[in-house]
Amino acid sequence: MTDTSNPTGRVASASEPAGRVASASERIETSAPGLDTGAARPTRPASAxxxxxxxxxxxxxxxxxxxxxxxxxxxxxxxxxxxxxxxxxxxxxxxxxxxxxxxxxxxxxxxxxxxxxxxxxxxxxxxxxxxxxxxxxxxxxxxxxxxxxxxxxxxxxxxxxxxxxxxxxxxxxxxxxxxxxxxxxxxxxxxxxxxxxxxxxxxxxxxxxxxxxxxxxxxxxxxxxxxxxxxxxDVWSYIEREQIPLPPLYFAHERDVYERDGMWLAVSDVSRPRAGEQVERRTVRYRTVGDLSCTGAVLSDAASLSEIVTEVAASSLTERGATRADDRLSEAAxxxxxxxxxx
Structure with a gap:
């Protein structure tokens, strides 16, 4: 079995402060290929x-x-x-x-x-x-x-x-x-x-x-x-901490949308408003990504990771419950x- 107390397997150097416990993130060098982890994080005491x-x-x-x-x-x-x-x-x-x-x-x-x-x-x-x-x-x-x-x-x-x-x-x-x-x-x-x-x-x-x-x-x-x-x-807090790149639609942007069953659906070739559904230009973002025809946006001005973390912390609805029409087909969909x- 893998030893989870040291997920990276790296041995601490003699120059590291005694008693310091580094997180898995800190034990990964920031020059790792393909990782956009930003600047090196400061050392933290075990209590952190x-x-x-x-x-x-x-x-x-x-x-x-x-x-x-x-x-x-x-x-x-x-x-x-x-x-x-x-x-x-x-x-x-x-x-x-x-x-x-x-x-x-x-x-x-x-x-x-x-x-x-x-x-x-x-x-x-x-x-x-x-x-x-x-x-x-x-x-x-x-x-x-x-x-x-x-x-x-x-x-x-x-x-x-x-x-x-x-x-x-x-x-x-x-x-x-x-x-x-x-x-x-x-x-x-x-x-x-x-x-x-x-x-x-x-x-x-x-x-x-x-x-x-x-x-x-x-x-x-x-x-x-x-x-x-x-x-x-947790996911958004981790994305913010690690500065992980994401598709731009997760951040607030203007988009032509229409409201259906309490969700804002994007106007596209595969999702068109029905009679009586009004197209509006709104500032929205997506909490989850799926099929264009059933994934709704939420009205939001959160344009940065810190703003998204604050918004998610205050939300009382799960992301799928708020934005996925296919999960509303039945209680056990x-x-x-x-x-x-x-x-």
Whole structure:
């Protein structure tokens, strides 16, 4: 098992103050390739070890455990903030080497252009292989059909499972967190999927003392969630601390939007206002990134990381509950999709 008390494995030098406990972030040199960590952080006394340091160390431990135990892991990477944070943690976990696994994006064909551009720039900068499973390909050859509501998020399941099988991936990293949704709150950090890629919430393995059971048979795989114990506020606080680059739509900007079911949807080729829905020019930002047709913006003037942290701290709604129409289809919408193999 990996020693989580020293996630980077670096031995403290004699010049470091006695009794000092450095966080995982501090033990990573700021010249690490692909890391935008800014200037070197000042040394801190042991009493300054924070909850973010503990969460970071736990996540790095999980990532290293999965890579050590499984043969062909992959990271589900959409360019959204949570997958960006997991990729950042993986880059730290294996520096000065490169991330030893590819990233996989299930492209609905209705993604935000800013997010796709950020995705491509990120993998190029880090020198990571990108695998793309295209929902549009499945629609074109008849394996899937468009939904009546035009939403493609629920159509991602089959392309995802096929991509996992084609890549022979036995472990799939994701950025899901327990605070996002009731169904995700039920899931373990290492969560088994059967031969059909399905999840049984009634049959899960205990995870005691940070011991993770990755046992699986041929055809099965696990989903691994290194930031499962993080909250949305933790994620934003960590992004602010690490100065992690993000797609620009996470910050306040002007956009043509219209209101539907209490959400502000962007005007685009795949999301058009219905009769009676008025298009307005508003200052908005996105709390989560998904399919253009079902992901809503929030009215916000938060244009910096510190302003976003303050805004999120004051929010009483989860990001998915406030901005994802596909999660409002039913009380168990997310759980039903996860049982079928959705991430």
């Amino acid at each position: 070890f924070t909850s973010l340091d503990a969460l970071e160390a736990e996540a790095i431990h999980i990532i290293r455990e999965v890579v050590a135990e499984f043969e062909r892991p992959v990271l589900l990477f959409s360019g959204g903030k949570d997958s960006v944070v997991v990729l950042h943690l993986a880059t730290k976990a294996f520096w000065p080497g490169r991330v030893p696994f590819p990233v996989l994006h299930v492209d609905t064909g209705h993604n935000f252009p800013e997010v796709l551009a950020f995705r491509d720039e990120t993998v190029a900068r880090l020198g990571i292989r990108l695998e793309v499973a295209s929902v549009q390909d499945y629609l074109d050859d008849g394996r899937l059909q468009e939904r009546a509501d035009g939403t493609r998020n629920p159509l991602q399941t089959q392309p995802l499972l096929d991509a996992i099988a084609a890549g022979k991936h036995d472990a799939v990293f994701g950025g899901a967190r327990r605070d996002e949704d009731k169904a995700r709150a039920k899931e373990r950090i290492i969560s088994l999927r059967d031969e059909f890629g399905q999840w049984d919430p009634r049959n899960q393995r205990p995870e005691l003392w940070s011991l993770y059971n990755g046992r699986h048979t041929v055809g099965q795989h696990v989903r691994a969630f290194p930031i499962s114990n993080w909250t949305e506020l 997310m759980e039903d999709r996860k049982k079928d193999g959705y991430f």
